[in-house]
Amino acid sequence: xxxxxxxSEVPVNNTIYINNINEKIKLDELKKSLHAIFSQFGNxxxxxxxKTLKHKGQAWVVFEDASSAxxxxxxxxxxxxxxxxxxxxxxxxxxxxxxxxxxxxxxxxKKKRHEEKGKKxxxxxxxxxxxxxxxxxxxxxxAAPQLSQIPYMAKSAxxxxxxxxxxxxxxxxxxxxxxxxxxxxxxxxxxGFKEVRMVEVRPGIAFVEYENEAQSTQAMIGLQxxxxxxxxxxxxxxxxx
DNA sequence: AGCACA
Numbered sequence: 164x165x166x167x168x169x170x171s172e173v174p175v176n177n178t179i180y181i182n183n184i185n186e187k188i189k190l191d192e193l194k195k196s197l198h199a200i201f202s203q204f205g206n207x208x209x210x211x212x213x214k215t216l217k218h219k220g221q222a223w224v225v226f227e228d229a230s231s232a233x234x235x236x237x238x239x240x241x242x243x244x245x246x247x248x249x250x251x252x253x254x255x256x257x258x259x260x261x262x263x264x265x266x267x268x269x270x271x272x273k274k275k276r277h278e279e280k281g282k283k284x285x286x287x288x289x290x291x292x293x294x295x296x297x298x299x300x301x302x303x304x305x306a307a308p309q310l311s312q313i314p315y316m317a318k319s320a321x322x323x324x325x326x327x328x329x330x331x332x333x334x335x336x337x338x339x340x341x342x343x344x345x346x347x348x349x350x351x352x353x354x355g356f357k358e359v360r361m362v363e364v365r366p367g368i369a370f371v372e373y374e375n376e377a378q379s380t381q382a383m384i385g386l387q388x389x390x391x392x393x394x395x396x397x398x399x400x401x402x403x404x
Numbered sequence: 405a406g407c408a409c410a
Binding site: 173180211216220222225255262 | 405406407408409410
């Protein structure tokens, strides 16, 4: 028997279908943040999202392995993404890029875009071209300016996926009086210690580098939650590369 | 709410 998928209406698929996505997010930013969120579950072959009326607020993330898609659904269901909980299912049909790898791809006939009975398709083609070239294009759905063009609206928090294990640690919640020397005393106890880096303009954080990821991991385990002062247990994660 | 293959 193939994979079980109890409690889901849709059979297992390499691709996840996400909806309830904040529609204010621009497509390129959306794809980037989806990649940041989902690449932790496995290799992503493609991310698709569209801004047409029928398809806004939705995206497809195509994984190389179906098991990645399954884990992504389990772990990220209802995850607050740009301030809205994402709803995730398996996609209903196989993605073209997967079918091409399978050798089962058959080019489908061009979807007829709502054939406005005998109306000029010249105008339609011009609209399609405009959408491709001009990110501010909005003609099909009224003349309102795009909210996403306004900087403060576009700046929505992108939830970060945890960085994969590596030789550099990221330390947070340090008391502001912490010095590199103090951190060195703590972290140099662990083998493979190389250096501490702090950024003056960003108090409370530091980077600590080890020779390799096994050694940084030992230090993380040893010092996780360590209190330089009682009110600041340090939080240690792997640094983003 | 809305399942595509720009």
